Amino acid sequence: MALRTEEMLLNVGPQHPSTHGVFRLVVKVDGETIKEAIPVVGYLHRGTEKLAEDLTYTQIIPYTDRLDYLSSMLNNYALVQAVETLMGIQVPERAEFLRVIAMELNRIASHLVWWGTAILDLGATSPFIYAFRDREMIVNLLNELSGARLTFNYMRVGGVKWDAPKGWINKVSEFLPHMRKSLKEYHKLVTGNEIFLGRVKNIGVYDGETAKNYSLSGPTLRGSNVKYDIRKNQPYSIYERFDFDIPTGEDGDVYDRYMVRMKEMEQSIRILEQAVEQFPDQGEIMAKVPKIIKAPEGEVYTRMETSKGELGVHLVSKGKDKPYRLHLRRPSFINLQILPELLLGRSMADIPAILGAIDIVLGEVDA
Amino acid sequence: MFNILSEPFSWINLLVIILVAAAVLGIVLVFVMYAIYFERKVIGWMQVRNGPNRVGPWGLMQTMADVFKLLIKEDIVPAKVDKFLFLIAPIIAYTPAFAIIAVIPYSQKIYFADVNVGLLYYGALSSITITGILLGGWASNNKYAIMGGMRSVAQMVSYEVPLIMSFLGVVLLTGSLNLREIVQAQQEGMWFIVPQFLGFVIFLIAGNAELNRTPFDLPEAENELVAGYFVEYSGFRFAFFMLTEYVYIFAMASLMTVMFLGGWDAPFEFLEFIPGIVWFFLKFLLLVFYLFWVRATFPRVRTDQLMGFAWKVLIPLALLNVMLTALFKTLF
Amino acid sequence: MWGKGFFKGLSFTLKMLKEPKITSQYPDEPIIMPERYRGIHHFYPEKCIVCNQCVRVCPTGCISLVGKPNPDPEKKGKVIDTYDINFELCILCDLCTEVCPTESIVMTNNFELATYSRDNLAKDLKWLENNNTKVREENH
Numbered sequence: 001m002a003l004r005t006e007e008m009l010l011n012v013g014p015q016h017p018s019t020h021g022v023f024r025l026v027v028k029v030d031g032e033t034i035k036e037a038i039p040v041v042g043y044l045h046r047g048t049e050k051l052a053e054d055l056t057y058t059q060i061i062p063y064t065d066r067l068d069y070l071s072s073m074l075n076n077y078a079l080v081q082a083v084e085t086l087m088g089i090q091v092p093e094r095a096e097f098l099r100v101i102a103m104e105l106n107r108i109a110s111h112l113v114w115w116g117t118a119i120l121d122l123g124a125t126s127p128f129i130y131a132f133r134d135r136e137m138i139v140n141l142l143n144e145l146s147g148a149r150l151t152f153n154y155m156r157v158g159g160v161k162w163d164a165p166k167g168w169i170n171k172v173s174e175f176l177p178h179m180r181k182s183l184k185e186y187h188k189l190v191t192g193n194e195i196f197l198g199r200v201k202n203i204g205v206y207d208g209e210t211a212k213n214y215s216l217s218g219p220t221l222r223g224s225n226v227k228y229d230i231r232k233n234q235p236y237s238i239y240e241r242f243d244f245d246i247p248t249g250e251d252g253d254v255y256d257r258y259m260v261r262m263k264e265m266e267q268s269i270r271i272l273e274q275a276v277e278q279f280p281d282q283g284e285i286m287a288k289v290p291k292i293i294k295a296p297e298g299e300v301y302t303r304m305e306t307s308k309g310e311l312g313v314h315l316v317s318k319g320k321d322k323p324y325r326l327h328l329r330r331p332s333f334i335n336l337q338i339l340p341e342l343l344l345g346r347s348m349a350d351i352p353a354i355l356g357a358i359d360i361v362l363g364e365v366d367a
Numbered sequence: 368m369f370n371i372l373s374e375p376f377s378w379i380n381l382l383v384i385i386l387v388a389a390a391v392l393g394i395v396l397v398f399v400m401y402a403i404y405f406e407r408k409v410i411g412w413m414q415v416r417n418g419p420n421r422v423g424p425w426g427l428m429q430t431m432a433d434v435f436k437l438l439i440k441e442d443i444v445p446a447k448v449d450k451f452l453f454l455i456a457p458i459i460a461y462t463p464a465f466a467i468i469a470v471i472p473y474s475q476k477i478y479f480a481d482v483n484v485g486l487l488y489y490g491a492l493s494s495i496t497i498t499g500i501l502l503g504g505w506a507s508n509n510k511y512a513i514m515g516g517m518r519s520v521a522q523m524v525s526y527e528v529p530l531i532m533s534f535l536g537v538v539l540l541t542g543s544l545n546l547r548e549i550v551q552a553q554q555e556g557m558w559f560i561v562p563q564f565l566g567f568v569i570f571l572i573a574g575n576a577e578l579n580r581t582p583f584d585l586p587e588a589e590n591e592l593v594a595g596y597f598v599e600y601s602g603f604r605f606a607f608f609m610l611t612e613y614v615y616i617f618a619m620a621s622l623m624t625v626m627f628l629g630g631w632d633a634p635f636e637f638l639e640f641i642p643g644i645v646w647f648f649l650k651f652l653l654l655v656f657y658l659f660w661v662r663a664t665f666p667r668v669r670t671d672q673l674m675g676f677a678w679k680v681l682i683p684l685a686l687l688n689v690m691l692t693a694l695f696k697t698l699f
Numbered sequence: 700m701w702g703k704g705f706f707k708g709l710s711f712t713l714k715m716l717k718e719p720k721i722t723s724q725y726p727d728e729p730i731i732m733p734e735r736y737r738g739i740h741h742f743y744p745e746k747c748i749v750c751n752q753c754v755r756v757c758p759t760g761c762i763s764l765v766g767k768p769n770p771d772p773e774k775k776g777k778v779i780d781t782y783d784i785n786f787e788l789c790i791l792c793d794l795c796t797e798v799c800p801t802e803s804i805v806m807t808n809n810f811e812l813a814t815y816s817r818d819n820l821a822k823d824l825k826w827l828e829n830n831n832t833k834v835r836e837e838n839h
Contacts, residue, residue, distance in 0.1 A: 008510055032514075032670070059758040062792040123581060123667025126712060129414040133721050140733075147735040147806075153792045161797070162735065162837075189664075189711045192704035195582055196666050349585065349669045413712045416722045664712045665705070 007035060012351065014043050020117065020355070021362030025339075029348060037343040039336060044366040052326040057083050057157055057293050060326070065151035067330065068364040071110040073102045073142070074306040076155040078328075081236060082302045082313040083157045086295045094283030095159035096238045101172065101275050102142065102154060104268045108179065109138040110307035111265050118258075118356030119190055122199055127190055134182050137175055144168060157293050159286030173276045176269055183265060191262070200254040204342045204354040207252055214338050217331050218309025219260045220358055224252035230305040241278065242271045254357040261359075294321045308332050308359055332364040391479070395468065399613040400430040406659045413663040440602035445508065448599070452506035457600070457607035460499030463492040464614040471621045472547045474631040474643035485546040486538065489622060490531045493577070496611065497523045503608070504596035515595025518585055518670055525677040526576035526583075532685035533569040536692040537626050550630035558629040562695075565688045567627045569681055571657070574619045576677070578612060580658060582665040583673060620654040621647075628654075732808045734835065737793045739809050741834050742782060742827035746803035749777040753795035753804055761788035762795060784827065786812060786820040796838050808833040 012025040022043035028036040048067065052060050057079075064079045065072040077099060084091065091099075116131030139149045144165055146154040154161055190196055208226040221228060229246045231239045247263035249256025295317040303312040309331030316325040335358050342354050374380060404419065404427065411418030419426030444453060470485040472478040482488055497520055504516015537559050538544060541552045553559055560567050576583040597608045624630060628650045631643030668676070723730065732738065749766030762784050766777035795804050807830060814820065 010510070055758060056756075058794065059756065062758050062790055062794070119666060123584070124665055125410070126414050126663050126715075129416060130715075133415060136721070143736060144733040145735070147733075147737040147793060148791070151790070151792075153794075161793075165735070185711065188707045190666075190708070193665065193708050194701065194704050195668050197704070198672050199666060199669060347669065347671065412720075413715050415715055415718050415720055417720055660709065660712065664708045 010348075020360060023360070023362055023365070025351070025355075027343070027348070027351075032347045032349075034343050034346055034348065034351075037340045039339055041333075041336070041362075041365050044362045046367070048367045049326055049328060052323055054322060056321045057295070057323070060323075061155065062151065062153045065153055066363055067328065067367060068110075068306065068308060068311075068332065068361045069150060070113050070361055071106045071307045072150065072152045073099075073106040073154060074110075074304070075311065076152065077103060077237075078302070078304050078306070078311045078313050080155045080157050081304060082300055082315045083293070083295055085302050086298055086300045086315060086317060087157070087289075087293075089158050089287050089289060091159055091287055092284040093238075094163075094280050095285045095287075097275055097279050098145075098160050098164060098285065099155060100237055100239070100242075101272060101279075102145065102152075102160075104272050104275070105138050105142060105172070107307045108265050108268050109135045109142075111261050111268075112138075114261060114307075114356075114359050115186065118352075118359070119196075121352035121356050122196065124190070124196075127186065130182070130186070130189075134179060137178070141168070141171060141175065144171075156286065158289035159284070161285075163285050169276055169279055172272065176273055176276075179269055180266070183262065183269075187262070191259075197255065199353055200258060200357075202251075203254045203346070203350055204357060205251060205253045206338065206342065210338075210341075211252070214334075216309065216335050216338060218305070218307070218335070219257050219264065220309065220335050220338070222246065223249040223257035223260050223357075225250050230303055230310060234303070236302075236304055239271075242274045244270050254353050257357040292321050294319065295323070303329070306331060308361065308364065309335055328367060330364045330367060332360040332362075333367075336360055336365060387479075391468065392465065395465065395614055395617060396610075398617055399610060400434070402613055402616065402655065403430045403433075405655070406662075409656065409659045410663045413660070434606060437602055437606040442603065443601050445599055447508045449506040449508070452502050453599075456499050456503035456506055457604050457611070458499070459502060460496050461607050461611045461614070463495040464611050464618055467492050467618045468614075468621070470546060471618070471625055472550055472630060473621075473647055477644060478547060481547055482545070484544045486534060486544045489618075490527075493615075493618075494527060496615070497527075499611075500596055503600065507596070507599035509599055512596050512598050515598070519579060519596055522579070522583060522585070522670070522673055522677075523577055525674055526573045526681075529569050529677060529681035529685045530573040530577060532682065532689060533566040533573065534626055535685075535689045536563045536566045539689070539692045539696055546625050550625055550632065553629040554632045558627065558632070560627040563627065563688070563692070565684060565691075567623075569685050569688065570623060570627070573677075573681060574623065575658065575661065576673070578615055578619060578658075580612075581662040582668050585667055585670055585673065616655060616658060620651050620658070623654050624650045732810065734808075735837065736806075736808045736810075736835075737791045738807045738833070739786075739791075739812060739830055740784060740796075740827055741805050741807050741830050742824060743803045743805075744779050744782070744824060744828060746801045747779040747782070748801055748803075749779055750800065752798040752800070756794045756798045757789075758792060758794065759788040759790055761785040779824065782824040782827065784822050786822060787817060799838075802838050805838050806835050807831070808835065 007028050007030050010027050010029055012027060014022045014024045024040040024043065026038045026040060027034050046066075048063050051063065055063070060079060061076055064075040067075045112131040112135045116128035116135075119127040142152060143149050145168060146152040146162060206224060208221075208224045211221045211224045211226060217228075225248050227246055227248050230236070231244075232246055244267045247260050247267065249260050295315070297317060297319040299314070299316040301312055301314045303310050305311075310329070311331055312329030314325075314327040314329065315323055318324045339355065339358060343351065346354070407429070408418035408426075419429035422429045422432050444450065467489055469479045470482050470488055472481075500523070501516050501520045504512045504519070507513075537549060540559065540562065541549050543549065543552075549559075597605055600608060624647060629646075631647045633639045633641060633643075633646055749764065751764070754760075754762045754764060762782075764782045765780045767780040769776055769778050791806075793806060796802070796806055799805075809830065809832065812820070
């Protein structure tokens with residue numbers, strides 16, 4: 001006689017310690033295996049794209065800070081890149097170097113938060129503190145540069161707002177060997193641990209074709225053996241001058257995405273070392289732009305690589321100082337699409353591992 | 368001092384027994400308070416931050432403040448629970464943890480009950496706690512609690528088996544289940560951690576799983592199912608479940624000290640002027656520190672991997688240990 | 700051998716026991732922010748020329764001001780009468796100090812603004828003028 005079983009409908013609710021923000025996942029479970037998973041988003045929607053129709057370009061920059069709040073510099077750059085492409089402005093060299101240094105530091109900080117919280121969801125509480133210890137140093141550096149710890153509002157159309165204070169570049173170059181040592185310690189603490197490997201190996205596997213069909217980007221794409229990084233394939237800013245690799249994973253499981261992000265941190269350190277070395281001694285930090293920035297009529301789509309993936313900005317301008325329409329192609333939102341497929345047939349205990357490997361930030365999912 | 372159990376019954380004797388039991392309860396509660404404080408401090412220091420340090424000098428009053436907060440909370444009994452089971456589940460979970468402490472010999476002269484089947488008493492009572500947890504999960508009328516309760520019971524039942532089997536080796540070497548005789552055998556020979564190293568390691572891992580602590584704390588996983596089997600308990604009843612866990616740590620650590628580390632025995636001859644109870648306490652502290660150390664370091668093990676590990680790895684290893692000990696004893 | 704990862708992890712956390720602590724004892728010790736930190740504003744009423752640039756550039760629209768004609772009949776232009784910043788809306792983005800031509804609205808390094816009631820968050824001219832500790836030197 002077969003036992004009568006029922007499916008339970010569980011709510012991994014908006015308030016939950018491990019959903020990285022206000023994210024709701026409705027799962028149908030049969031015992032412990034997941035039969036269906038439906039993500040529900042929109043709890044953090046603030047209407048950035050609609051608000052942007054009534055703000056001048058400089059006023060939109062603080063709003064872009066708050067999209068993926070862990071990597072504000074990268075989001076700032078996406079917007080100013082779109083406007084500069086439309087206006088055809090050439091940014092001075094010192095400003096470009098400052099931008100790249102700020103962006104790569106922010107990429108490391110964002111990956112550190114990812115590492116700490118993903119391991120925290122798996123149950124180990126200590127790596128979180130170690131990650132934030134290093135992130136505190138980066139945040140202090142960026143605080144000295146721009147005046148804030150999280151939402152920097154640093155880039156402007158045509159350059160950057162502040163020049164580096166005296167001695168800042170030296171502080172950055174002192175920080176880099178320390179970060180390298182920390183990365184080695186993180187590998188010692190977590191990567192070799194057998195319990196951790198048991199939780200992440202062969203979980204959430206998908207191949208490169210599936211990844212391309214879902215239009216994933218960033219480490220979620222590179223973990224499945226697709227070597228595509230916008231900084232190398234369609235270089236923007238001054239990334240052509242730096243020598244760095246694109247790490248890929250082979251199997252497409254959670255462990256590979258983990259290793260891709262750890263290696264990306266090393267590559268960012270490499271870029272930073274070269275940028276600090278090649279930093280020009282003097283130069284302008286702002287190009288000659290009119291006081292009121294008016295983009296010529298037209299539309300443009302520019303893209304760049306943030307820590308989560310490809311952030312694209314589609315800008316339609318009718319010649320005024322405010323955009324006609326601003327649309328943001330947000331990587332966390334697109335990457336989240338693959339979650340229901342990955343969760344089918346797995347147990348409830350795999351949700352934190354898989355969600356941690358996709359690495360979403362709710363500010364970006366909901367805009 | 369404690370031959371009172373062999374004297375004829377009289378009301379005075381009963382009063383003395385009750386008072387001694389209350390005193391031991393007091394000592395155990397003080398231990399629990401400072402074990403919680405010690406745990407938070409150790410984990411804090413391993414995470415390069417201070418632990419509690421504001422309430423009282425160096426934060427020593429922190430647990431008292433936490434317990435006081437739990438005591439003054441409103442006693443919420445949800446409407447649709449099975450009332451009787453809901454109320455007695457914490458009591459069923461707690462009582463065996465406290466009752467086990469009676470058989471452990473703390474030093475040459477300080478022991479409470481010299482029971483010839485001490486180890487068997489321990490193994491039997493520690494299983495009753497599992498019933499309490501299952502009742503708590505069931506009576507809460509909440510799907511998260513039931514899932515957590517089921518997981519917890521499956522885990523604890525599976526890890527009972529290697530736990531008990533791991534000290535069969537010690538019993539074989541001593542020839543008795545009496546805990547005092549086990550310590551005396553170690554005093555004459557060497558501490559059982561050396562010949563029974565495999566048993567010691569198995570006991571460490573299985574003990575960790577029995578206590579529902581990291582890395583085996585999936586039933587309490589806040590990150591996955593909000594708080595598991597005690598999600599509906601609040602205030603003092605929740606404090607009871609937490610108390611159970613920490614009194615169990617006391618019981619398990621003292622059992623490990625008695626069985627593998629020589630109880631009250633001093634490690635070297637010339638150190639014997641230090642009283643036995645101090646040695647017991649030091650070894651006991653070392654084991655408790657190990658439990659906190661593991662909690663600060665490792666992530667959680669998934670349920671199916673947990674079960675696989677118990678049945679496919681620990682039990683064969685424990686059986687191997689018993690067979691090797693038996694072989695060794697026959698040949699020499 | 701299987702289990703090597705465990706020992707590496709355990710030895711790492713044991714080594715961390717002796718490291719200096721990274722937490723700071725706020726509020727017993729104050730937090731010192733760097734020179735450029737964008738904190739709460741400070742206002743110089745005598746420098747303001749009522750050009751309204753700060754009102755126009757604010758992304759959240761939290762500044763409101765009223766000017767009055769100069770009481771001195773010789774001089775032309777306006778002086779400031781009331782100046783309000785609503786700190787429920789202000790995101791401390793620093794655009795207002797960037798556009799001010801006379802540097803009459805500047806930022807300080809103070810950040811402690813927590814109160815028990817939301818009414819206290821609408822700051823007026825008097826309060827902003829009195830908030831004159833740790834004023835930033837560089838404003839552009």
